Amino acid sequence: MKDEGRSLNFIEHIIEDDLLAGFPKSSLRFRFPPEPNGYLHIGHASSICLNFGLGERYGAPVNLRFDDTNPAKEEKEFVEAIKKDVAWLGYHWDSECYASDYFQQLYDWAVMLIRQGKAYVDSQTSEQMAEQKGTPTEPGTNSPFRNRNVAENLALFEAMKQGEFAEGTHVLRAKIDMAASNMLMRDPIMYRILHRPHHRTNTDWCIYPMYDWTHGESDYIEQVTHSLCTLEFAPHRELYDWFLDQVVTEGRIRPKQREFARRNLSHTIVSKRKLLHLVEQGVVNGWDDPRMPTISGLRRRGFTPESIRNFADTIGIAKRENVVDVSLLEFHIREHLNKIAPRVMAVLDPVKLVITNYPEGEEEWLEAENNPEDPGAGNRQVPFSGTLYIEREDFREEANRKFFRLKLGGEVRLKNGYIIKAVSCSKDTDGNITEIQCTYDPKSKSGSGSEESLRKVKGTLHWVSVPHALKAEVRLYDRLFNDETPDGHKGRDFMEFINPDSLQQLEGYIEPSLKDAQAGQGFQFQRLGYFNVDKDSTADRLVFNRTVTLRDTWAKIEQRR
RNA sequence: UGGCCUAUGGUGUAAUUGGCAACACUACUGAUUUUGGUUCAGUCAUUCUAGGUUCGAGUCCUAGUAGGCCAACCA
Numbered sequence: 001m002k003d004e005g006r007s008l009n010f011i012e013h014i015i016e017d018d019l020l021a022g023f024p025k026s027s028l029r030f031r032f033p034p035e036p037n038g039y040l041h042i043g044h045a046s047s048i049c050l051n052f053g054l055g056e057r058y059g060a061p062v063n064l065r066f067d068d069t070n071p072a073k074e075e076k077e078f079v080e081a082i083k084k085d086v087a088w089l090g091y092h093w094d095s096e097c098y099a100s101d102y103f104q105q106l107y108d109w110a111v112m113l114i115r116q117g118k119a120y121v122d123s124q125t126s127e128q129m130a131e132q133k134g135t136p137t138e139p140g141t142n143s144p145f146r147n148r149n150v151a152e153n154l155a156l157f158e159a160m161k162q163g164e165f166a167e168g169t170h171v172l173r174a175k176i177d178m179a180a181s182n183m184l185m186r187d188p189i190m191y192r193i194l195h196r197p198h199h200r201t202n203t204d205w206c207i208y209p210m211y212d213w214t215h216g217e218s219d220y221i222e223q224v225t226h227s228l229c230t231l232e233f234a235p236h237r238e239l240y241d242w243f244l245d246q247v248v249t250e251g252r253i254r255p256k257q258r259e260f261a262r263r264n265l266s267h268t269i270v271s272k273r274k275l276l277h278l279v280e281q282g283v284v285n286g287w288d289d290p291r292m293p294t295i296s297g298l299r300r301r302g303f304t305p306e307s308i309r310n311f312a313d314t315i316g317i318a319k320r321e322n323v324v325d326v327s328l329l330e331f332h333i334r335e336h337l338n339k340i341a342p343r344v345m346a347v348l349d350p351v352k353l354v355i356t357n358y359p360e361g362e363e364e365w366l367e368a369e370n371n372p373e374d375p376g377a378g379n380r381q382v383p384f385s386g387t388l389y390i391e392r393e394d395f396r397e398e399a400n401r402k403f404f405r406l407k408l409g410g411e412v413r414l415k416n417g418y419i420i421k422a423v424s425c426s427k428d429t430d431g432n433i434t435e436i437q438c439t440y441d442p443k444s445k446s447g448s449g450s451e452e453s454l455r456k457v458k459g460t461l462h463w464v465s466v467p468h469a470l471k472a473e474v475r476l477y478d479r480l481f482n483d484e485t486p487d488g489h490k491g492r493d494f495m496e497f498i499n500p501d502s503l504q505q506l507e508g509y510i511e512p513s514l515k516d517a518q519a520g521q522g523f524q525f526q527r528l529g530y531f532n533v534d535k536d537s538t539a540d541r542l543v544f545n546r547t548v549t550l551r552d553t554w555a556k557i558e559q560r561r
Numbered sequence: 562u563g564g565c566c567u568a569u570g571g572u573g574u575a576a577u578u579g580g581c582a583a584c585a586c587u588a589c590u591g592a593u594u595u596u597g598g599u600u601c602a603g604u605c606a607u608u609c610u611a612g613g614u615u616c617g618a619g620u621c622c623u624a625g626u627a628g629g630c631c632a633a634c635c636a
Contacts, residue, residue: 006575007577130633191634192634320566321567321568331587459597461596556597
């Protein structure tokens with residue numbers, strides 16, 4: 001395991017304590033329980049990494065369980081997307097489970113509770129029941145149907161199941177305590193009538209169990225030992241335990257629920273409802289838009305599973321409210337891509353540069369290292385000629401000595417090529433520079449070993465040869481929100497903080513070695529950032545998504561100016 | 562006018578359970594560098610407050626303060 005020596009988080013402490021108390025390690029089992037009603041996002045990634053990480057740490061199985069108890073919101077499409085995302089993150093689930101597989105068992109147990117006088121059919125409207133529920137500071141009052149006799153409850157529940165009633169006319173409730181300080185214990189609903197086909201059970205059922213009644217019992221059926229969920233479920237624990245009390249038998253494992261704080265990422269939102277809003281309003285182009293914090297969006301943006309796992313591992317898990325800075329996520333993707341991404345040259349804001357003393361019509365192929373961080377990555381040939389594109393911001397007519405780039409009369413090295421000196425430049429009528437003229441030192445060729453080639457010049461520029469360059473579409477992304485916590489302001493809608501400039505599309509020039517790049521491949525455009533080939537690419541036009549820029553200390557110096 | 566949970570640098574997480582507050586990110590210095598990248602070295606804390614116990618408190622006790630969650634036939 002890679003986290004040898006790492007300190008334990010509070011969940012691991014709980015497990016270690018259980019082990020110390022004699023619980024057999026071989027019985028440990030976890031689960032990741034998504035509801036298939038949307039796409040997984042970076043917040044889920046933390047939960048996935050937590051549960052599957054525990055599985056790896058303790059050599060325990062982890063189930064992927066779909067919490068599919070609400071046919072009104074759930075779809076098969078989401079099941080497939082979720083499976084893809086979990087697998088992409090690199091995790092293997094032991095069993096693929098569905099809460100809907102337990103509908104019969106849940107029903108049988110419910111009948112048992114009715115027989116024991118612990119559940120009853122309530123025939124009021126939801127409004128009436130809400131009134132009787134009380135408030136956090138006032139106790140609730142009993143339903144007039146609370147004392148229906150067992151035979152009547154049984155008959156009614158059976159009729160509910162047979163589809164004899166309309167939606168909303170009856171529910172099954174657990175008979176607990178309408179005066180409980182925990183409102184979830186005030187006779188919670190166990191079943192409601194829903195005449196909707198289910199993505200797996202189709203029309204077999206028209207009564208569906210509620211979350212609280214389903215979740216703990218599902219854990220119990222699967223013999224999950226530690227059922228981990230987010231903090232807002234903490235008050236549910238009492239009910240989770242009450243429901244378990246009704247069905248647990250000796251010799252079988254009794255699951256325990258423990259709660260951790262969900263991870264919040266700065267400058268983004270991770271609420272399925274709000275993400276859906278962004279999609280529906282057309283703020284982004286779908287769930288896998290590279291600006292979305294969904295797993296599919298991050299994948300398309302060019303994030304690697306390793307970077308996301310390392311990120312989740314670094315932020316850890318605890319019980320307090322938090323906002324993790326996106327810069328940490330960016331650090332992890334840079335860290336990984338720095339090791340594995342092949343270096344290439346691309347010019348995104350081109351200005352033409354002509355080498356006046358370079359032989360007319362000549363070209364040559366220069367040796368370039370694919371990745372200085374990985375000697376095994378090998379070399380490639382890059383075409384060079386007397387007409388190049390360089391980045392517009394890499395040239396200034398005049399500049400102070402802090403500007404390490406090209407200026408009139410100044411020298412600079414062309415990456416993998418020659419040392420050049422800027423002589424003059426041409427402008428259009430508006431004063432924009434249209435061309436830079438320079439000379440080169442033929443003896444300064446990179447790697448030639450000559451005295452001139454070893455000369456130190458302060459700046460090195462990337463470039464692309466005009467006659468050889470390929471055009472490509474490049475999409476530059478910035479954070480989707482200008483505010484650190486867009487949904488953290490009372491009385492203000494998160495949509496107010498949308499960054500209008502989160503996407504910039506442009507046409508750039510790339511070196512010809514990229515010609516056959518495939519969707520999903522990541523590269524470092526030297527001195528610019530990491531870019532990933534988008535699925536919108538066609539045979540004659542590549543599209544690149546900027547995953548993240550390189551760290552840019554020059555930009556900071558410029559900003560401070 | 563209730564119940565439950567949480568408070569450690571700018572951010573996130575630790576602290577062998579009472580023994581020198583550590584790690585990572587960010588920011589800032591400097592060195593190296595044919596990527597202003599990478600790498601390397603360094604700098605940045607009244608542990609929410611006030612009392613108390615103790616040789617010694619982030620940790621234990623008391624009283625406060627602040628924040629979050631709970632009244633869906635959602636999960």
